Amino acid sequence: MMHEEEYAIVKSLVPVAWADGVFAEQEKEMLHALLEAYRASETQKAEIMEYAKEKRTIDDINLQDLSAADRRVLLQQAVLLTYADGEQATAEDEFLQALTKKLRIPDEEAKQVVTEASERAKKLMNLL
Numbered sequence: 001m002m003h004e005e006e007y008a009i010v011k012s013l014v015p016v017a018w019a020d021g022v023f024a025e026q027e028k029e030m031l032h033a034l035l036e037a038y039r040a041s042e043t044q045k046a047e048i049m050e051y052a053k054e055k056r057t058i059d060d061i062n063l064q065d066l067s068a069a070d071r072r073v074l075l076q077q078a079v080l081l082t083y084a085d086g087e088q089a090t091a092e093d094e095f096l097q098a099l100t101k102k103l104r105i106p107d108e109e110a111k112q113v114v115t116e117a118s119e120r121a122k123k124l125m126n127l128l
Contacts, residue, residue, distance in 0.1 A: 001044070002041065003038075004065070005067065010031065011051060011065075012078075014031070014056045014060070016099070017030075017031065017081060019089075019095035020092050021055075023052060026086070032045075034077070058102055072105065072109075074099075075105060076113055079113070079121060080121045083125060086125060096114060
C-alpha cells in the first residue's frame with residue numbers, strides 16, 4: 001500500500017502529464033509504473049487513473065500534502081514525465097518553471113534538480 005506522501009506525489013504528477021494538453025499513452029504508462037514502484041493498492045491505482053481522466057492544472061496541486069523533500073521528488077519525477085513521449089514540449093517546459101515557483105524551491109536548487117533529471121531522462125530516451 002502506497003504511503004500518503006507517495007500518493008500525493010503521484011497525484012501531483014497528473015497535472016504535469018496534462019501540461020501539453022494531451023495525456024499521452026507513454027505518460028499513462030509512466031504513471032502506472034510509478035504506482036507499481038510505490039506498491040499502490042488496486043483502489044489507489046483506480047483513484048489516480050480516474051482522477052487523471054479529466055484535464056488537471058497546476059492549481060490542482062495541493063502543497064499542504066507535500067513536504068519539502070516530497071516537493072523535490074515531485075520536481076524530479078515531473079521532469080522525467082515531460083520526456084515520457086520522447087520530447088519535452090514548450091508547454092511542458094513552461095509548466096515545470098511554474099511548478100518550481102509553486103513548490104517554492106529556490107531557483108539555484110531547482111535548476112540543478114531540473115538539469116540532472118533532464119540529463120537522466122535523455123539518457124533513458126537513448127536506451128529505448
